[in-house]
Amino acid sequence: MEKPQNGEKEELKASICGYDSLHRLLKDNLNPHHFQEVSRLLTGLNGGKALETIALPESATALSVEHGFDLQAFSFCADKELLREPRVVRVGLIQNSISLPTTAHFVDQKKAIFEKLKPIIDAAGSSGVNILCLQEAWMMPFAFCTREKRWCEFAEPVDGESTKFLQSFAVKYNMVIISSILERDINHGEVIWNTAVVIGNHGNIIGKHRKNHIPRVGDFNESTYYMEGNTGHPVFETAFGKIAINICYGRHHPLNWLAFGLNGAEIVFNPSATVGELSEPMWPIEARNAAIANSYFVASINRVGTETFPNAFTSGDGKPAHADFGHFYGSSYVSAPDASCTPSLSRNRDGLLVTDMDLNLCRQVKDKWGFRMTSRYELYVDTLARYVKPDFEPQVISDPLLHKKSS
């Protein structure tokens, strides 16, 4: 295996007082009774009970030890129903740092990431994972901070080498795989997209989805490289359930989450690449809110590590030019529609999170809470239709005494 780019010093810097997750810090520093209550408040109770951990096969744990990746496994339950059998799906999420320095030949960099991922994907496969999702643009460094166009050479067609690499695992393990890549669309003037490819459990390409919302914040200069997606909000009906992909920055947009829900998604994957300084307090909030509001599961993945680039760049913040984007804080996790969630993977190490979820929970929560039925969508069609017109006037009721002097 390739040596990860971020070594021990980087890992310590990126830790929380020496712990690699909030969950582990709390577990080690609170008494068990306190920890239990704190966990209940922070991660909820699935069906009234704490989440159970899953025992994984020895082969998977051996791989995690040998290759030094975090491996955690949890199970969400749902109520038994009279007319439907449980529909338990095992989902795997992989977070990883890049492998070679960004100065290496692009072909070598990509191959090294493939090599690094192999044992983690094998661990997922041997754990019986049904649907596996990788992080955003997993096949390259997240080079968009640089604004250099040469990184476009990492782009591939939907059926390119990264897809081919994963197709063999899909067949081998009878596993659906979601692969978020930098796409080059050779049929439309060789333009670039940020695209998730959905590979079926027979190795076939079911379809693709292109990132709907492109950031203009911090060093996320992605709007320099690709445009807003043109694939709508597709839900992919796979052998293991109806899934959708909300790529990275789209998690900040409640309407984006909503549209996947209206199309019937039961699990929405959010492959991401985001850094600590900017978004970390939002990370445990937005995905859970989406799961609650839309009565589906959300699987959140963030890449790990600090990526240093050959040429320094500025960040529009008046500070000197520098060569890295900040720390990608990992912390991948899964949120359930009943407001419970798993603990997060490590903040600074590669990891595989395995989660069992009974998809029956989605409709059970819909029936319990009734969010869809109480949503009054007609009202909002009207509100939004008025809002998008240039002459929109907001509904404001002004205090008629507003400009009277205070007594």
Added chain:
Amino acid sequence: MEKPQNGEKEELKASICGYDSLHRLLKDNLNPHHFQEVSRLLTGLNGGKALETIALPESATALSVEHGFDLQAFSFCADKELLREPRVVRVGLIQNSISLPTTAHFVDQKKAIFEKLKPIIDAAGSSGVNILCLQEAWMMPFAFCTREKRWCEFAEPVDGESTKFLQSFAVKYNMVIISSILERDINHGEVIWNTAVVIGNHGNIIGKHRKNHIPRVGDFNESTYYMEGNTGHPVFETAFGKIAINICYGRHHPLNWLAFGLNGAEIVFNPSATVGELSEPMWPIEARNAAIANSYFVASINRVGTETFPNAFTSGDGKPAHADFGHFYGSSYVSAPDASCTPSLSRNRDGLLVTDMDLNLCRQVKDKWGFRMTSRYELYVDTLARYVKPDFEPQVISDPLLHKKSS
């Protein structure tokens, strides 16, 4: 002062291992360095710094000691701007239990709540609060669990006795007050609404807003009593900023939050009444997500205590009839658009939370993150318009090999 209905035993039962908030448990049981890091992850950093506490006048702290209510005060900051002065507003949130048993005469019950609130409102006034908000239906027990219509006698017109009670404080302290009541609309057939009245800082009634989304979950039998509001999503332009009110269950609806934002709200108040078993893991999520997604402040208030009713009722869960709704867990708090938030008030005691917020932060976060600009509302007008039609067909891409036997 009236003795609170929930005594010491109730307080202990409703505590978290003897602590009345998550924040206090963590502060007392983690070393300072760990606590600081955990706080950063759980509540974010406002402008890169931990929230500062505000020193309140002695008169306010004396009232909190004498009357036994939790009193906390924090300050959110914003960057200095070249062309705008800071617009710092001091917001007060009050959470409280009822005062007399629900078997007392209705007039006495309401008066006793008035008496109980006086010192807390005085503490807010003497602390220089500019905008004060009370909890949902603060002038009565939350009796909708019973399905008995006699509780409708608590309803008042918009200019009724509860409004009059608060108008005097509005004038005395030059304070905007948001008062969430059970409204009887005498001009429209004496129907009942769940309504927030906005009282201006001169004691005038600026306007009202009626709860948009009515729950059908647990013992929240509110749909038995009143209907979905007909007042749109008004933003009230007051002497201290543009405010809106998202009443209780409306916090589960991202479109409701959105509409207040589109109309220009800078602070959205969420007066609520919700119980532990049902919603507690959602409570720290939804309001923060709304603040992040819409670049405004959210002020969340929940009532406190367990309310026992004269006649037992069933809960549609197969369990025996019982006489209380569960524990209203307080935990009022404020969320900022930059993803930071205050600690919560007590889980089991009355409380006043005072928060300074520079409203300039709203536009600063809009400029930084660009959520409004990247939202593609046109896309969602179309999605929602199609969705509300009875013949809507979801965008689903099925795996053509779906019914092929697994290899």
